[in-house]
Amino acid sequence: MGTPWWVATPLLFGAVLLQSSFFPALGIAWLRPDFVLQMVVIWAVLRGWREALPWGFVGGLLLDLFSGAPFGTAALALVLVAFCCSAGNASAFRDNPLLPVVMVFWASVLYGLLYLFLLRTHEVPVPWLTSLRLVVVPGAIVNTVLAPLTFWLLTRIERRTRRTIAVDW
């Protein structure tokens, strides 16, 4: 059932390395894409909640490993975002890239709000409005712009890992 762990985990790990070590070292200040979030949201649309929730949890734990924020913050926020994105019957539109791309924008905003809320519950000071204006919304726009690329990559992986049942008549 589902995508093998040896496909999902390296993909998510590579995404974390890209966003924590590769893009910051490029020195382009505004370019801080959240690839893990994009992957979880798009996978939620492609495969539904049953696979999106483990992806959100594992991706979140990997993000937490690379973060100074309280451990588990990203995992919990991503699990909730994955659930929201896989609610309904989004996978019916999985061949149309527009829905996942639009979803990435709103999911980025939701993830940012949840992350800030969870930081606040750990008594970390949170300047809500400035964080939203200067980090969350610009980050959501960058994620949305890059989402078609992530969608293209994941649809290929999704097709390769899709289970086909040979019916023996």
Added chain:
Amino acid sequence: MSLLNPRRPATIVPAPSPIAWLLLFVALSIGATLANARHLLDTPRDVASRVIAPLQVGVSRVASTASELFSGWSELSHLREENAALRQTVDELVKETVTLRAAELENRELREQLRYSRENAGQDFLTAEVIAFDSSSLVGKVVIGRGADAGIEDGMTVKSTAGLVGRVVSRTATTSTVLMIVDPSSSVIGAIQGTPGATGTLKGQPDGRLLMQHIPQAETVKVNDIVVTSGLGGAFPANVPIGRVVQLETKDVDMFQVAIVEPFVDFRKLRRVMVDTGFTPTKL
């Protein structure tokens, strides 16, 4: 017998409900937070950090090289070198100016303060490479490629050639996490250079600037004034350059003035830092 495979007996696996699946992963996430708070994950995280750190160094270097190559396409190489040399000279001159002003101030101020500075003059530094930025843009922390094995301890001051970067908040054997002064949870007591009474608390802002609060109304503060660490509280050594006042909010009705400070350090392009191993922060 299964219709799909006549050799295997049919088994019916009940599908979990979405809510049960969600609750399971929410519980696992909260469990991870609690386990980490009780230090149950310290060893696995330390092992993971040892494995991941070389990868982070490699990826970061590849990106730095790629960045340099990319910039090389749009500039003539000698201009870039000249620019870098000039930038370094400007950095050094700013640092020198600040150091000279600090020395001048120290000479004018109380002998005790001067003695304190001299006692801390023999500072030891450990250089380290920034190997990762926080995976969340909402958190102002970086990971550097030196840890407890190199003698780094929690609370140590981290600087760059331009000025104050932050302090070490956690470490593994091979890496350390640095809370940068631009993180909203960071708090540094600073002073306006040349105006000894004009101290205030600097708080990080998401736009990369610092908000200097609680500056007494009686003190004269001007735009372009240089802000340094005051040394009060004992968390940071005194007279480390922090930034320059770019905006001032003074109202007669308020008890304190508020200043916006532009840090000297460009935190988004941080590559190498120095950890002050000679200064022992006071643990309050």
